[in-house]
Amino acid sequence: MDVDIGNALASVASPGISREGLERLDERVATAHERIEAGRANDEHGYAALNLPERTDPDAIRAAVEPVADVDALVTIGIGGSALGAATITDALADAGDGTEAVYLDNIDPAWITRRLEALPLESTAINVVSRSGTTAETLANFLVVREAFEDAGVDWTERTVVTTGESGPLRSLANRHDLAAVSVPDGVPGRFSALSAVGLVAAAVCGHDLEAILEGAAAEADTLTGSLFECPAYAYGATAYALDARGASMNAMVPYAESLETYAEWFAQLWAESLGKDDLGQTPVRALGVTDQHSQLQLYRAGPRDKLVTFVTPRKTADRDIPGTDVDELAYLGDATLGELLEAEFEATEASLAAAGRPNVRVELESVDAFELGGLLYGMEAACVLAGELYEVSTFTQPAVEWAKNATRGLLGGGEFEEAEAVAEKTTLRVER
Numbered sequence: 001m002d003v004d005i006g007n008a009l010a011s012v013a014s015p016g017i018s019r020e021g022l023e024r025l026d027e028r029v030a031t032a033h034e035r036i037e038a039g040r041a042n043d044e045h046g047y048a049a050l051n052l053p054e055r056t057d058p059d060a061i062r063a064a065v066e067p068v069a070d071v072d073a074l075v076t077i078g079i080g081g082s083a084l085g086a087a088t089i090t091d092a093l094a095d096a097g098d099g100t101e102a103v104y105l106d107n108i109d110p111a112w113i114t115r116r117l118e119a120l121p122l123e124s125t126a127i128n129v130v131s132r133s134g135t136t137a138e139t140l141a142n143f144l145v146v147r148e149a150f151e152d153a154g155v156d157w158t159e160r161t162v163v164t165t166g167e168s169g170p171l172r173s174l175a176n177r178h179d180l181a182a183v184s185v186p187d188g189v190p191g192r193f194s195a196l197s198a199v200g201l202v203a204a205a206v207c208g209h210d211l212e213a214i215l216e217g218a219a220a221e222a223d224t225l226t227g228s229l230f231e232c233p234a235y236a237y238g239a240t241a242y243a244l245d246a247r248g249a250s251m252n253a254m255v256p257y258a259e260s261l262e263t264y265a266e267w268f269a270q271l272w273a274e275s276l277g278k279d280d281l282g283q284t285p286v287r288a289l290g291v292t293d294q295h296s297q298l299q300l301y302r303a304g305p306r307d308k309l310v311t312f313v314t315p316r317k318t319a320d321r322d323i324p325g326t327d328v329d330e331l332a333y334l335g336d337a338t339l340g341e342l343l344e345a346e347f348e349a350t351e352a353s354l355a356a357a358g359r360p361n362v363r364v365e366l367e368s369v370d371a372f373e374l375g376g377l378l379y380g381m382e383a384a385c386v387l388a389g390e391l392y393e394v395s396t397f398t399q400p401a402v403e404w405a406k407n408a409t410r411g412l413l414g415g416g417e418f419e420e421a422e423a424v425a426e427k428t429t430l431r432v433e434r
């Protein structure tokens, strides 16, 4: 990925960072880079994620999914980091796949689950159940529901289930008991940093994507990590986002200009929020989509509070389609253009409109939305996030606030003694009723 931070400079935007400010920050980037490299060298928890491009074995992943390679649909059951990476990849690359439908069950809304299951051809559907801990209530509950749906339809789910989990835990026990195909999550890699491992790539393999190209793109991005933000796109992005937050841009609106990257914005939101939201610090990620949200959120971004950084992600090359001509004079300009040209013009106009109003924005450019570039984007944003975590001085790779609610839920359902559950009974109420 290439990154252009020109519209985040203080000479353009407020909040913005001066060139001198960037130079000073670059000294901290150099120190942070040394810490990151030491963490990678020792495969330390979290930092190990940045070694995935060289550690992940695509052949092993393809071998694990071999029994289900010919299905028409794959239902992935997981949540958070155990769903969003895979969904980002299969959604972004859907046009390049073998036609296998990828469905994700990352919520437990009963009506929604029922509807999704009813729409699946179960006799030609495989199950991909993913949980690093093997204990996540939503994932295990959904797996039990899906299993039962297969049994009710007379389909042997054990023949067509792939499990991705840790070396031990309830999901691993279940996989062993039923002799299910299983792959391991890599050591030291938190869920939201695991897209480039089996966690994100099992679904991509079943859908026929080029795993090597994804990993090669990520490896090429890894090669750009150096001690200076002026030489490394990922660090330029992470450092700029951090600096803008410190100057008041407490929100980061992620706006890809490609429908296929809509899920990527969801993935980014988890990465940024869960990694950096600690110690009363962090930048709130906002999910948006170009051009659609120009017509819903742009008003706020350009004229609302000066508390936002807007991040555009734009591919330089896309498939294109002519806009047919018309005999209405006022529409003649459309007939001379293509949808791709209109998309590009709208992106450039939106970027310029924010800059003209002094609103900071950053452009992340991809060559196109393909396997190689997507691998680079995922790796680049992970590295940006790790760098930002060093600059904020937070514990990037933990998520204690999420664990608190998980414990409270288990306590409420009788899944053990958790003091967090007591807080539910202590809720303060001030009800206003009809």
Ligand SMILES: O=P(O)(O)OC[C@H]1O[C@H](O)[C@H](O)[C@@H](O)[C@@H]1O
Pocket (backbone or CB within 6 Å): 079, 080, 081, 082, 130, 131, 132, 133, 134, 135, 136, 139, 191, 192, 274, 399, 402, 403
């Ligand atoms: O992979 P699992 O252990 O099932 O965890 C799935 C998700 O659960 C939690 O809520 C964590 O906050 C996420 O970071 C994690 O990705």
